[in-house]
Amino acid sequence: MSELSDLYQEVILDHNRRPRNFHAIADASHRAEGYNPLCGDRLTVYLKVDGDVITNVGFEGSGCAISKASASMMTDAVKGRSVAEAEALFDRFHRMVTMPPEAAVEDLGKLTSLAGVREFPVRIKCASLAWHTLKAALAHEQRTSTE
Amino acid sequence: MTPGVAGSERVAAPAARFDVERIRADFPILTRTVRGKPLVYLDNAATTQKPRAVLDALAGYYTSINANVHRGVHELSERATRAFDEARERVARFFNAAHAHEIVFTRNATESINLVAHSFARPRLKPGDEVLITAMEHHSNIVPWQLACEATGASLRVAPIDDRGELMVDELERLLTPRTRILAVAHMSNALGTVNPVADLVRIAHAQGVPVLLDGSQAAYHLPVDVQALDCDFYAATGHKLYGPTGVGVLYGRTEHLEAMPPFLGGGDMISAVTFEKSTWNVLPYKFEAGTPNIAGAVGLHAALDYLEGVGRAAVQEHERQLLEYGTELLSTMPGVRIIGTARWKSSILSFVMDGVHPHDIGTVVDLEGVAIRTGHHCAQPVMERFGVPATARASLAMYNTREELDALGRALERVREVFGA
Numbered sequence A: 001m002s003e004l005s006d007l008y009q010e011v012i013l014d015h016n017r018r019p020r021n022f023h024a025i026a027d028a029s030h031r032a033e034g035y036n037p038l039c040g041d042r043l044t045v046y047l048k049v050d051g052d053v054i055t056n057v058g059f060e061g062s063g064c065a066i067s068k069a070s071a072s073m074m075t076d077a078v079k080g081r082s083v084a085e086a087e088a089l090f091d092r093f094h095r096m097v098t099m100p101p102e103a104a105v106e107d108l109g110k111l112t113s114l115a116g117v118r119e120f121p122v123r124i125k126c127a128s129l130a131w132h133t134l135k136a137a138l139a140h141e142q143r144t145s146t147e
Numbered sequence B: 001m002t003p004g005v006a007g008s009e010r011v012a013a014p015a016a017r018f019d020v021e022r023i024r025a026d027f028p029i030l031t032r033t034v035r036g037k038p039l040v041y042l043d044n045a046a047t048t049q050k051p052r053a054v055l056d057a058l059a060g061y062y063t064s065i066n067a068n069v070h071r072g073v074h075e076l077s078e079r080a081t082r083a084f085d086e087a088r089e090r091v092a093r094f095f096n097a098a099h100a101h102e103i104v105f106t107r108n109a110t111e112s113i114n115l116v117a118h119s120f121a122r123p124r125l126k127p128g129d130e131v132l133i134t135a136m137e138h139h140s141n142i143v144p145w146q147l148a149c150e151a152t153g154a155s156l157r158v159a160p161i162d163d164r165g166e167l168m169v170d171e172l173e174r175l176l177t178p179r180t181r182i183l184a185v186a187h188m189s190n191a192l193g194t195v196n197p198v199a200d201l202v203r204i205a206h207a208q209g210v211p212v213l214l215d216g217s218q219a220a221y222h223l224p225v226d227v228q229a230l231d232c233d234f235y236a237a238t239g240h241k242l243y244g245p246t247g248v249g250v251l252y253g254r255t256e257h258l259e260a261m262p263p264f265l266g267g268g269d270m271i272s273a274v275t276f277e278k279s280t281w282n283v284l285p286y287k288f289e290a291g292t293p294n295i296a297g298a299v300g301l302h303a304a305l306d307y308l309e310g311v312g313r314a315a316v317q318e319h320e321r322q323l324l325e326y327g328t329e330l331l332s333t334m335p336g337v338r339i340i341g342t343a344r345w346k347s348s349i350l351s352f353v354m355d356g357v358h359p360h361d362i363g364t365v366v367d368l369e370g371v372a373i374r375t376g377h378h379c380a381q382p383v384m385e386r387f388g389v390p391a392t393a394r395a396s397l398a399m400y401n402t403r404e405e406l407d408a409l410g411r412a413l414e415r416v417r418e419v420f421g422a
Ligand SMILES: Cc1ncc(COP(=O)(O)O)c(C=O)c1O
Pocket: B045, B046, B108, B109, B110, B111, B138, B140, B141, B186, B188, B189, B190, B215, B217, B218, B238, B240, B379
């Protein structure tokens, strides 16, 4: 029971039910598609970058609760940030979800709720798909895959 | 054919009594717990668990027989060779092949299919020729043919399936043309559970002069299989789903085909004489078994087939039929659950989706309840596309499963609903 509620925390269930920024952006300056062949999760991340700042971000696609919630929280977390800040956040998030389960986690606000995936190695890719896609969009790659 | 019962093959009289508790006691792994709960193993289509008889055969082989085969004059090598030959004879009896040399040991069904695609199909394929498969195939029965087509300029044709997941036989018949060089079909689908009318398909294909490979990976451990009655040209199976060890597979091929085919891999054991100018191929089946084979695997498979026939294939089939009926009823009365694959002839597989919940989340939540099911595309992405789902959850049955285990799945799915408010 506790493992279940550690993984599917209320905030995750909420973002799964009501994903934020869940739409395309017509005047996006960057866009990338992410695909996790293992589960068939697919999403597209759209960014509008003005100068050095991510002024708008959205995503579309389908996936499990973890990947959808993670994408939703990612959009909240990077909106209004500089590109360099978003990339730094990618690194911190990536470190958090790939650390051994017993290691203490850095507080990343709401994103910390996804640290529970460390107990479920096959689900780590679900949590990181949106972030890899963000990174690919910033790098102007059109497609990314967690494989 | 009657619904839920497969094939037009021989069906032996049911064994006296099928005691599932006694069978469970033969499978050591079934006593373990997972995440603090008793293991409920419902991922048999991926691989089955092994009875103690198989574990003992493996240990016994390595403890008292181990030596290389066909190579030594010493006592152990002769015994290992004999054990390996006996395993082949056992497999031949299990599938009712006419001769033991028609059984080739491979690593798995995938290798068996690749062997046929490479050594049988490729030399016969020319640009404009066709290979015919179906829309319910496992990637293992798609990709080898794509490779063969790419290499030869032939094209791959795909017979469609209907909304129940049944093969559209009329369409398949239309797709058999004078250019068709081989038909490759699953005897039973791993993603949907559909059992194909393979004896009919062989008849239809042979009427056009088209040879047939049957992928028996799923069928072989659920249904009686008689390759002579089916009249197929090739039959592929995989040991680890037959309650045997991993790393050993089976290819049945008719003598005249195997004789005519060039080798697949080159190396030791598959030749009778080697000079640097030319090698002479060994006789069947060794021509197709290059290098040291999985001797222990074959010995373990022998024990597995003895075990399965000891329980009785008809009895296993009847037990699994009842479980499938029970599980189908259970899932179809759960609100929001939709079963994918409702063929009239199916066996042992319950693929399903749940409104508003991704299959991966189903898989994780039920795992925490100790229930092992598979989620994903089941190496059958075209099937997922056909049904418009990215993935399904799949519970798959074997002889040791019980109604109580299906009830445990039902309770775990209730938990899924609670968590996701679906
Ligand atoms: C229908 C079918 N064909 C082929 C295979 C491949 O079997 P293996 O991986 O043992 O080669 C499987 C099993 O996954 C299967 O279910």
